[in-house]
Amino acid sequence: MSETVQDVSALIINKLLANPKVPRDITGSSKIVEDLAFDSLAVMNFVMEIEDELDVSVPLDRLAEIRTIDDLATCLVSLKKGA
Amino acid sequence: MTIFDKFRGIEHRLEELKALGGRNPFDVVIERPLSSTAGMIEGRETLLFGTNNYLGLSQSPRAIEAACETVRSCGVGTTGSRIANGTQSLHQKLERRIADFFGQTHCMVFSTGYQANLGMISTLAGKDDYLLLDADSHASIYDASRLGHAQVIRFRHNDPEDLNKRLRRLDGTPGAKLVVVEGIYSMTGNVVPMAEMAAVKRENNATLLVDEAHSFGVLGPTGRGVAEAVGVEKDVDFIVGTFSKSLGTVGGYCVSNHPELDLVRLHCRPYMFTASLPPEVIAATMAALEDMQAQPELRVRLMENAARFHGGLNTLGLTTGKTVSPVVAVVLDTIPEAIALWNKLLSLGLYVNLSLPPATPDHHPLLRCSVMATHTPEQIDRAIEIFREAMTNLKTQPPQM
Numbered sequence: 001m002s003e004t005v006q007d008v009s010a011l012i013i014n015k016l017l018a019n020p021k022v023p024r025d026i027t028g029s030s031k032i033v034e035d036l037a038f039d040s041l042a043v044m045n046f047v048m049e050i051e052d053e054l055d056v057s058v059p060l061d062r063l064a065e066i067r068t069i070d071d072l073a074t075c076l077v078s079l080k081k082g083a
Numbered sequence: 084m085t086i087f088d089k090f091r092g093i094e095h096r097l098e099e100l101k102a103l104g105g106r107n108p109f110d111v112v113i114e115r116p117l118s119s120t121a122g123m124i125e126g127r128e129t130l131l132f133g134t135n136n137y138l139g140l141s142q143s144p145r146a147i148e149a150a151c152e153t154v155r156s157c158g159v160g161t162t163g164s165r166i167a168n169g170t171q172s173l174h175q176k177l178e179r180r181i182a183d184f185f186g187q188t189h190c191m192v193f194s195t196g197y198q199a200n201l202g203m204i205s206t207l208a209g210k211d212d213y214l215l216l217d218a219d220s221h222a223s224i225y226d227a228s229r230l231g232h233a234q235v236i237r238f239r240h241n242d243p244e245d246l247n248k249r250l251r252r253l254d255g256t257p258g259a260k261l262v263v264v265e266g267i268y269s270m271t272g273n274v275v276p277m278a279e280m281a282a283v284k285r286e287n288n289a290t291l292l293v294d295e296a297h298s299f300g301v302l303g304p305t306g307r308g309v310a311e312a313v314g315v316e317k318d319v320d321f322i323v324g325t326f327s328k329s330l331g332t333v334g335g336y337c338v339s340n341h342p343e344l345d346l347v348r349l350h351c352r353p354y355m356f357t358a359s360l361p362p363e364v365i366a367a368t369m370a371a372l373e374d375m376q377a378q379p380e381l382r383v384r385l386m387e388n389a390a391r392f393h394g395g396l397n398t399l400g401l402t403t404g405k406t407v408s409p410v411v412a413v414v415l416d417t418i419p420e421a422i423a424l425w426n427k428l429l430s431l432g433l434y435v436n437l438s439l440p441p442a443t444p445d446h447h448p449l450l451r452c453s454v455m456a457t458h459t460p461e462q463i464d465r466a467i468e469i470f471r472e473a474m475t476n477l478k479t480q481p482p483q484m
Contacts, residue, residue: 041441044237048218057249059213059234 003054003080008073012050016069028070047072056080103419104426108437111429118142119331119457124434132392132452132466133436135269137301137409138381139457141331143374146367153366160361165192166348169359177365180372181336185307185322189344191337192365194357196296196325197223199335202353203292203323204263205231211258215249215289217241217275219268219444224294230352233261240268240444243279250287260289266298266309270443270451272403272410274302277309281318292321300329300375301409306382326364330371334360385409385456388463392454395467399474412438413450421448427473433466 003011009028016022022036032038038046047058050072056079066072101107113131114123119139122131140146153173163169174192182190193199204227208214214233216224219240228235236253239245250260262284264275277293284291295308303311308324310316320341326334337344348354360368375381389409396403402414415421418439425437428450436451443449454463 039441042446044218048237048239055252057236057252059236060228061235 003077005070005073005077008054008076009070011053012069012073015049015053016046026069028073029068031067032069032072033067050076054080100418100422104422106426106429108422108425111434113434116142120455120459120462122434124429127432129429129432129434130462130466130469131434132454132458133434134455135297135328135453136331136455137297137329137385137453138331138375138378139455140329140371140374143331143367143371145374146331146370149370150363150367154363157362159363161359163358164355165359166355171362173362173365174359177369178336180369182338184305184372184376185338186316187322187338188340189338189342191344191348191351191354192360193335193337193354194360195333196323196327196335197226198353198357199323199325199337200224200294201227201230202351203321203337203347204228204261205353206347206351207290207292207321208233208259208261213253213256213258213260215246215260215262217264217268219270219273220263221265221269221294221296222442224263224265233258241273241276243276243283246280247283247287250283250289260287261292262289263292263294266293266295266302267408267410269297269410270438270449271412272406272408274298274406274408275309278313278315281310281313281315284318290320291318292323293319295322295324297328297410299324301382301385305379306375326368326371329375330368332364332368332371334364334368381456385454388456388458388460389454391460391463392452392458392466395463396452396470399467399471401470401474409454411452411454413452414447415450416447418448421450423477424473425450427477428469431469431473433469 013026016026030036032043047063051057054076056076058075058079062075066075111124116122117128119136119142120131121128161169161171178190178192182188193202200223204224208231210232212233214228214235216228216235216237217240218237236249238249246262253260264280267274281291293310298308300306302309305311310319310322321337321339323337326332390407393403393407393411396411396413403411421437428435438449438451440446440448
């Protein structure tokens with residue numbers, strides 16, 4: 001099955017909302033570090049959960065470029081296609 | 084806007100930590116060591132339970148003598164890089180000794196353990212390669228991943244299945260796959276499931292590097308570390324470690340049966356662009372290695388002491404890792420709780436390491452203790468008693484007596 005950026009964004013938001021500390025009004029353009037108050041370790045650990053869901057590995061250097069939830073979704077979709 | 088604005092956040096957090104406990108936890112001074120197990124702190128004799136000096140060899144008479152003798156004959160430093168004027172016959176002698184100790188053909192000695200990881204990992208994993216790191220890796224391993232040019236993939240801590248899954252995803256991609264694990268994880272004391280990691284390495288035809296920094300001199304029938312302990316040394320391509328824990332000095336090493344290790348010397352920036360170890364440190368390190376080999380009973384005593392301390396803290400109702408190793412990490416819920424307990428312990432004469440997130444896994448603050456072979460049973464019982472007193476005093480958690 002081929003996921004779109006929108007599908008993956010929705011999946012990420014769903015996963016994030018399972019954490020009660022995450023603000024309820026997040027969207028694809030929410031910034032992961034600034035709006036969600038995630039530190040670098042929390043971002044890496046969260047990405048691991050999404051990786052399992054989509055069966056893909058995100059190299060750490062790709063993570064450095066990611067600011068928003070949509071950026072992460074775009075990255076995951078491109079890695080999935082490349083695989 | 085100044086260049087220092089980015090430090091205001093940490094400045095503010097440090098002020099909060101000081102306000103909570105009265106001390107700057109990052110500015111403890113051991114005025115002078117009294118022995119391997121005690122030192123003067125704030126003018127008080129204090130029990131040392133956070134020095135990584137697992138065998139107590141920082142105070143080895145044999146090492147002290149060797150250092151004094153060598154400093155008189157060779158001077159205090161080399162003033163140069165290993166690939167220029169910084170290699171003396173002592174450096175080569177130490178490399179031979181370490182290689183022989185591990186039963187490997189080649190050895191490189193670095194100026195610190197940090198540089199050994201930084202240098203080996205960043206040099207071995209090149210631009211088209213993949214570096215697979217345990218999520219709880221030491222900062223030197225993460226820093227190596229930033230200095231090098233490989234694609235970096237994290238796998239779940241101590242989870243061979245997860246590593247296997249990630250290596251499978253790379254099936255068919257060109258480039259070597261370098262897997263890095265640690266023998267004993269320094270923050271938690273967790274021991275790597277080494278046999279399982281070695282099996283995953285074999286199945287996926289990857290290259291395996293083990294950092295035995297905290298397991299060298301501690302695990303294995305002769306103290307070669309976790310790979311020796313579980314009998315998988317032949318699956319390990321590179322063993323990295325440090326002299327600054329079990330051997331009580333400073334410096335790092337990498338041993339391997341790959342003859343290409345000698346070519347790494349000419350590519351490895353943290354090896355090339357720094358001064359080599361001073362001769363007296365090398366002499367002390369070789370003497371400490373002799374001590375370690377001559378006294379296998381130190382390892383037995385270390386593990387007995389670790390079990391006594393670990394059991395004692397668990398009896399008080401404190402949460403620690405499940406595995407008994409010389410690193411015993413007390414897990415606490417909140418930073419204020421950790422700060423208060425750490426300060427109280429120090430006031431009562433017990434020094435342990437305060438470790439705060441994000442330097443710890445899972446966002447929990449830790450009081451990280453390390454046990455030594457030279458601790459007496461009385462010192463261990465006293466340390467446990469100080470924990471009990473501190474907790475009663477603070478009512479952190481009612482002790483279950």
